[in-house]
Amino acid sequence: MKKYDYLIVGAGLFGSVFAHEMTKRGASCLVIEKRNHIAGNIYCEEIEGIQVHKYGAHIFHTSDREVWDYVNALADFNNYINSPVAVYEGELYNLPFNMNTFHALFGVNTPKEAKQVIAEQIKEAGVTDPQNLEQQAISLAGTTVYEKLVKGYTEKQWGRDCKELPPFIIKRLPLRYTYDNNYFNDRYQGIPVGGYTQIAEKLLADIPVRLETEYKAFLAETEDTFEKVLYTGMIDEFFDYCYGQLEYRSLRFESEYLPDEDNFQGNAVVNYTERKIPYTRIIEHKHFEFGKGEGTVITREYPAAFTRGDEPYYPVNDEKNGQLYQKYAALAKEQGNILFGGRLGQYKYYDMDKVIRAALDMAAAEIER
Numbered sequence: 001m002k003k004y005d006y007l008i009v010g011a012g013l014f015g016s017v018f019a020h021e022m023t024k025r026g027a028s029c030l031v032i033e034k035r036n037h038i039a040g041n042i043y044c045e046e047i048e049g050i051q052v053h054k055y056g057a058h059i060f061h062t063s064d065r066e067v068w069d070y071v072n073a074l075a076d077f078n079n080y081i082n083s084p085v086a087v088y089e090g091e092l093y094n095l096p097f098n099m100n101t102f103h104a105l106f107g108v109n110t111p112k113e114a115k116q117v118i119a120e121q122i123k124e125a126g127v128t129d130p131q132n133l134e135q136q137a138i139s140l141a142g143t144t145v146y147e148k149l150v151k152g153y154t155e156k157q158w159g160r161d162c163k164e165l166p167p168f169i170i171k172r173l174p175l176r177y178t179y180d181n182n183y184f185n186d187r188y189q190g191i192p193v194g195g196y197t198q199i200a201e202k203l204l205a206d207i208p209v210r211l212e213t214e215y216k217a218f219l220a221e222t223e224d225t226f227e228k229v230l231y232t233g234m235i236d237e238f239f240d241y242c243y244g245q246l247e248y249r250s251l252r253f254e255s256e257y258l259p260d261e262d263n264f265q266g267n268a269v270v271n272y273t274e275r276k277i278p279y280t281r282i283i284e285h286k287h288f289e290f291g292k293g294e295g296t297v298i299t300r301e302y303p304a305a306f307t308r309g310d311e312p313y314y315p316v317n318d319e320k321n322g323q324l325y326q327k328y329a330a331l332a333k334e335q336g337n338i339l340f341g342g343r344l345g346q347y348k349y350y351d352m353d354k355v356i357r358a359a360l361d362m363a364a365a366e367i368e369r
Contacts (some may be wrong), residue, residue: 001223004028009215010232011200012040013352014342014359018230020203021363030224031204032213034233037197038204041313042352044195047257050297051195052285055313056251057269058196059288061186062353068188070356074199077190080288083181084269084281088148095271096183097145098176105144111177118142118175136167141175152275157303158249166318186353191288230362232342234312235328243327246347248312250304254279259295278302315347339366 006022008015011033019029037043041055059082062068071077084095094100102114121142130136133154137146150173151162158165182189192199210218215233231238236246258264268287272279279300286296306312315321325347332340341362343350350358 001225004030004224004226006030006228006230007032007224007226008230008232010040010230010342010345011035011038011204011209011211012232012342013042013200013355014345014350015040015230015232016200016203017356017359018341018363019207021360022366023207025363025367029207030226031207031209032215032218033209033211034214036212038209038211039197039200042196042200044197046195047255047297048259048295049293050286050291050295051289052255052297052299053196053283053288054253054255056253056299056301057281057283057288058352059184059189059191060352061184061189062351063187064353064357065188067353067356067360070360071192071199074202075192075194075196078193078289079189080191080268080290081181081189082183082269083267084183084271085267086149086153086271086273088152088273091148093149094181095149096174096176096181097141097149098181099179100181101145101149102177105148114177118145130167132163133165133167133169134162136170137162137173140170140173145173145175149273151273152277153271153273153280155275156278156280159303159305169318193289228337228339228366230339230341232340232345234344235325235332235340235347238340238345239328239331242331244324245308246324246328247316247318247321248306248310249314249316250306250310251313252302252304253299254302255297255299257295257297261296262294264296264298312344315343315349317349321347 005027006029008019008029008031011031015031019031023029042058043054044051045054060071086093086095093104099114102108106117108114108117118141121144122139125138125143127135127139130139137150155162264284265282269281269283271281279302281301283299284296340346341359342355
């Protein structure tokens with residue numbers, strides 16, 4: 001039997017950062033992970049010299065200088081800029097919606113012309129009080145942008161018609177009236193050379209980790225003791241779904257190595273916005289690190305309905321689920337020695353930099369106690 005200060009459930013980014021920070025300050029930690037690898041959804045696997053993002057494209061971006069310095073101490077980041085392309089009925093459009101997009105859609109060359117076309121479409125649609133996502137999107141960006149670049153992609157993501165989705169899912173549609181294809185506005189952006197897995201490896205280098213270990217089964221059999229637990233799994237599952245099940249969207253990935261293709265699509269991320277095409281995007285991983293070698297790996301990403309036992313990816317942040325989560329959050333506060341963190345433990349969609357910031361803040365709060 002061994003005494004630990006913390007049991008960390010989940011070796012993803014949140015759990016790894018928290019474990020690392022507490023260990024640095026003298027706490028003893030044990031990390032358990034139900035998968036057969038560390039690093040959670042940022043896990044990368046090398047295939048024929050290409051770092052493959054196993055759980056979808058991950059581009060690190062932040063305006064938090066402390067977080068940027070933190071990750072750069074763990075890996076060398078390249079200067080990759082996320083500039084996805086959208087395909088609709090054989091036509092290609094730059095994302096995010098910018099002057100390149102508007103030129104391809106409307107044949108306009110100036111911001112004034114683009115604004116005029118979009119304003120006329122919004123006026124003609126006459127939506128003043130959007131009752132669903134379709135009306136909301138048209139009221140923000142007009143009919144052409146909606147029909148070609150929003151509608152099919154969104155319906156695939158959510159598995160429902162846009163007329164059946166609530167308007168608040170799209171609070172805004174950023175329309176950029178510049179010729180700039182950089183998807184993000186953050187000050188810092190890049191991808192670690194050699195993939196993301198090394199970050200978790202370095203964070204957990206001096207910490208015992210047990211893979212393929214389920215939390216409740218582990219507690220039932222272990223003789224070790226823990227002062228506190230950080231749980232980064234699904235909060236509703238932790239409480240045995242006592243208030244009901246929170247909703248998630250899942251994803252399915254189909255990866256393929258193409259030995260005779262050096263450059264399949266010319267870009268790391270290409271979105272397919274037609275509803276009839278079942279996948280939402282194709283990722284060509286070598287472009288994340290400007291790869292030049294022979295062969296390439298592509299991944300088709302398919303949205304999927306979530307059922308218990310599937311891998312949850314996106315919380316469904318509507319009013320019903322928000323209210324249900326608040327019940328679980330109140331219950332979580334009553335657990336004196338259990339912390340909840342991360343995307344699943346806090347039922348929140350986190351970018352990577354926000355995960356790290358939240359984990360650092362939680363560690364700092366623990367240290368102050």
